[in-house]
Structures are given as structure tokens and as C-alpha cells.
Amino acid sequence: MKRIVALSLMAIACLSMQAQEQAVKVLASSTGVFVPRPEVNTDKKTKKTSAVWHSTNNDWIKDNCEAKNVTVIKDYLQLFPEVANMSLDDQPYMPMSWRLTAEGGETVMHCYFRMPADEVTHLWLTSEETCLVDYETGIQYRIRRTEPDTFRKHFSVKAKKGDVIDLKIFFPPLPESTKDVVIFGIPNWYLVGNKVSLRQQNNSGWAGVGFDYDVKPQFHQPRLLQEHLSEDKPYDMQNWNTWKVLTDAHFIKPQQDGTMAIWLTPEATYLAIACEQNWTREYWGFFWGNEKGDVLLDDAGRQYKLREVQGVPQNEMFFMDGNAGDYIAYLKVFDPIPLDVKTFTYIEPEGEPFNAWGANWKGSVLHNLSIEQLRANQKLFEYQPRKVVK
């Protein structure tokens, strides 16, 4: 009896592991573009609602069908939690969300459609134009089929208003080496030549596993050299003579101005930025704790705010004393970014106008910074004492 039980348990465990191996790998996903919700008509007798999809522009194709056996997904808000607070059925705009996955030995594009009415007509999903192109190799992975079958046809769908249906497009499997694909031929999801980066696929095969937190970086802290440049007065942004003077920055090997590196820890995110010292004294200003502070923004719209820049005065302009020819780095500390965030946008807001040599308070926005690449840059920021030969 004991042996039978033990063998049964082992068999269940093996089956469980096999099932896990066939699990879905998410290669890319997006909440999608928000598009106008079509006008909804209500049948007075049946109270059923219907809508005609507005963005399909293939009227020269006359084939029509009704999509049968459509999959309705229940966990849409779990897949896209960023819209969880949105009253999606009252919105005049609706997100055209999608996920690209690897499952069952194929690449599958899941196009999600939230039913604005009980019946929607004049929809369009794919045609022979639909394909994925490996951005590095140029290899085209053409469409194999769709589920339900709507290939090269206008179609109507019946489901309950508010249901999210999953329209699947099947492609050949992508090699694990593929980093970026360009998606063509899904016009109602605005995917007509859009380049997307695929999530890192490591050797273990499970996206997200393999990255761990970094150790907090230790940077050399600058020290205060003078409380004021030349006038012993309270700090005045418009009078540089009242600004502090710092020295002994964190020296690094020569790097291109603006090179960055990132360290992720559970407590904070550290972002180092390389700067070239072109003059004996250069002025700087870092602002945080208010709306002028830098923000990192992930693709779901979550913000990670600047907490401090190590060793420099907060919300004050200051001078850094050094040698022309020094390469230095500042270390910015942000709210912690979760390990599953792969890219982010760096937002540097516009600053306040001020009077100084060639003052520039224009901010900047840097899109799509790869955390993986920035982590690889960490070694560029090792402290290297200044070496001078006369």
C-alpha cells in the first residue's frame, strides 16, 4: 500500500513538472494604445448592444465571418494592473492590449479586445501582412494561423459587454537569441512596424529568474571646501558668489559625458552619472524632494523618485572644484525599482531659470534605458584616484 501511494505521488510530481515546462513564457506585452470607443447602439426589444468597429480600413476585402468559440479571459486586470483603477467600461477610450508569448512550441500573439458591446462587427485582425521580424537578423516569422479563424476576413464577435476576448495569432517559434522584433500587420492594435524588445531569456528558461539585487555601491563623497564662493551671504540662486564650493569628487576613468550605470537594491536604486570636468570650477545643481526632482518612469507609468544625490547640497546650485581633465561621477539615489522592470525612461524636469554663465535649465527625457546594459556599466565607475604627470 505504501509503495503504491509513494509511486502515485512520484507520478503526480513528474506530471506537474512536465506541465510546468510547457508553461507560457511572456516575451513582451503592452497595455496598448488607447483608441476611441465606438458608438454603441442598444436594441430596444432585446436590450442587446452592438457596435461597429471604426478603425478597419480594408473595405476592398469583402470576406466576412463570425468569430466562433472565442476565448474570454478573466484575469485581464491581473495581466495589466496599471489599468485596474480605470473604469474601463465608462471610458470613451479603450486600451488595445497585447502579449507576445512562447507556448506549445510556437510564438503566440494574444490580442485582447474588451467588448464595448454585446456584438461588435467590422473587426479585423490579420492578413498575409502579419509577421514578426527579428530586428538583428532580418528573418521574417510569418503568420501560421489565428484562433478563432479570422485570417484575412472582416469578422464579428458576440460576447458579453465588458468581456475581454483573446484573439490569438500563431507564429513559428523565435530563437532564444532574438532580442528585438518588429511586429507588422496587426493594424487595429496599432502594430504596423513597431519594434519591441523581448524579455531576457536566460538559460533556465524562466523569464525573470537569474537577476538578483546588487550590492550598494560605495562612492567617494565630495567634501565642502568653501561655504560661499566669495560673498558671505545667504544662498541666492541668482548670485553664484553665494554658492557652496565642493571638492574631491568620485574620480573615475575617462568616460563619455553622461554615461550611466545602475545598481538595484531592495532599499534603493543607485544611478551613477559620469561627467567630464572641463574647467577648474564647474557649477551644478541637483533638486529633489519637490516636483523639480528627477524621476525614473517604468513602462507601466510607475514613478521612482529621486531621494538624494550623495554628498551634494539639496536644491542648491554649487561649484565642484577640480582639474580640467578630471572625470567624475555623481551618485543619485532613487526609490527602489523592482527586479522585473527591464527598461525605464529617465525624466529630468525643467529647472528654474537662473543667472549664470550660459545657464541651462532645460531638462531632458531619455527613453528606453536598459537596466541590463546599465548594470553592465557598473565597472566603469570604480574609483580611480587622480594621477598627474608634470
Place this chain on the structure above:
Amino acid sequence: MKNERYKDTDLREALRRKYADTPQLPAGFMNNMERKTNPPMTRPVRRWWWVAAAASVLLIIGIGVTMMPIEERMPTAPKVVAKMEPQQTSVVTTQEEPREEKIVISQKNHQNKLHDSKQNQKTVPVIPTVEPEDDHHLHYASAELTKDTLPYQNPARVDEFIAKMAAYNHVKQGELECTQPAGSNVVSSVYVFPDNKEIDVFGRLLQVACCYSDETPGYLLSFSHQQFFFELKDMRQQLQYRWIAERVNGKILLYGTHAPLGTKESSACYQDYRDELMHTKSINKTPREI
């Protein structure tokens, strides 16, 4: 040795006498204690079987959870992968322009170089910033009691910024020919900006959006290379704001709207304007001049 045993006996006797008057343990006390510490082993085989089965089930669940993909384990994790073009170099840098073209003094957050040269230096054109209010709280404190947990930020400042950005770039507000439902109090505005790096409409809008905490009521920010979509609620004025910027046919259509909370809004205006820019009306529907 003998001596020690004698002393020991003596000590025991002394103790017995000393504690002779202490209360006696109740009858059966030791037996009860023994029963509690060593319960009788009834049906030992069945008990073992259930423990083994439970342990096995826990083992299977443990294996399952361990092997489960991380996306399934963390449903709230962001699912979106970058939609903008990634940088091609292995070394990531903030440098947006080729080094040769870099203006001498324009690097970073108000960074500049102080030196005694008198050469003319170009400054980067700057759009007038939205004038900060001296004190956001004072403005309202006199009239209203607030239950805000965050410092109040007026969403209308986004509209002010857009108007200034348009004026600076000589972009006029477009005319909306469509009509919202009568009496709906929906206020809309539309601009068509050139899509170029100098103006960088998406970047500027992201800068403004990030002035608002992501805990602001109604905060929803969705952006990609194709579209910027931003919503906020003004709980003091009871208004709902929305801004959509979209790359359409080599231009950027920027549409802003606000209405009292709960107003039934339509996307028809936006759709009409977009269709005009896309020339889809002229292809499929009634030809109209833009």
C-alpha cells in the same frame, strides 16, 4: 567515599523532615502527567499514513511554486517591455547628440562651466516654464478644508504648459467642429505639432506628467512611441482631465479635455480629428478638406 554517602543520607533525612508539612500531590497526579507526556499510541499506522500524505502534497505544491514562471507568481508585476527604440551601443549614455555637435555649456541639470573666456555661448532655447505658485496650499486654504493626503497639484497646469508650448512653437489651437452632448460642460482643445526632436512633444509631456505624483487621484500614464495617454482627477474642483498625444501621419495630434467628474464623454471629437489627419475619411467616407 563512605563518609560522603553518610552525609548524603543525612541530608535527605533533613530535607524530608523540613518539608514533611508541605501539601501532598493529589492522588493520580503523576499518572496523569505521564499520560500527557506519553500519550497512548492508538492506531499508529493510520496516523503515519496521513502525515506522509500531507507531507507529499506539500512537497508537490512546493515544487509547483518553485517551478512556476515568475510572471505567474507575481501577477502585479509590470508586463510591458520597452516600446521605444533601445540604444544600440553597449555603453549606455545620456548623450543625445553627437559629441561634435554638443554645445559647450549644456550638459546636465543646470550644470555649467565657469571660466573667464568671453566667447559667445549658445544657450539652449527653453520653453517658458509654468510659473510656480508661491504656495499651493495658501491658494485654497482660505476657502476650503482639505482632506488631501498629498499636496494638491492643480491638473489645469498641464493645460497651461501645453498652451505655452504651443505659443512658443507657433502652433495654433485647432478648431473642433464636432459637438459634445449639450450641456455636458466638456472642454476640449486640440493642437497639431510637428513631430521633431527639437520640440520633442512626447518628452515635454512626460516631463510635465511626472511633476504629478503617481498617487495623485485618477493618475493614469500610458506611453509608447506611438501614444502618450495621461489622466488625472481634480478632486477639489471635481474635474476629470485627459490628454492624448498621438503620432499621426508625421505629426503629433495633441488633444486635451476636461469635464466634471462622472460626465458621459465621447471620443467622437478626437476620432474625427484623427481621421482627418490620417485621411481615412477621404479614402472610405465623405471627402472633406482638412
